[in-house]
Amino acid sequence: xxxxxxxxxxxxxxxxxxxxxxxxxxxxxxxxxxxxxxxxxxxxxxxxxxxxxxxxxxxxxxxxxxxxxxxxxxxxxxxxxxxxxxxxxxxxxxxxxx
Numbered sequence: 001x002x003x004x005x006x007x008x009x010x011x012x013x014x015x016x017x018x019x020x021x022x023x024x025x026x027x028x029x030x031x032x033x034x035x036x037x038x039x040x041x042x043x044x045x046x047x048x049x050x051x052x053x054x055x056x057x058x059x060x061x062x063x064x065x066x067x068x069x070x071x072x073x074x075x076x077x078x079x080x081x082x083x084x085x086x087x088x089x090x091x092x093x094x095x096x097x098x
Contacts (some may be wrong), residue, residue, distance in 0.1 A: 043096060050093050057086040 040048070060082050064071055 047093060047096050050089050050096070054086060054089045054093065057082050057089065061086065 061079065064076060064079050064082070
């Protein structure tokens, strides 16, 4: 393990604002992974990621339909592909969860 000298510490502290340095100092480094995915069965992990895709594609569709903002034509052009992606991911999820 490399020892850090007081000069290095002062140099590093000068790079950060006090608030950022304090936040970094309060971070706890965990030896165990934060995400529990690795403990889930593979099928559950796949369904979880598909759910993320379904949620994201649904959000895109909602953004394209939001009447509060004008949507440029090049963005409207992707709506059919996003809709198809949503439908295909939804079908995959049904296959894996039925």
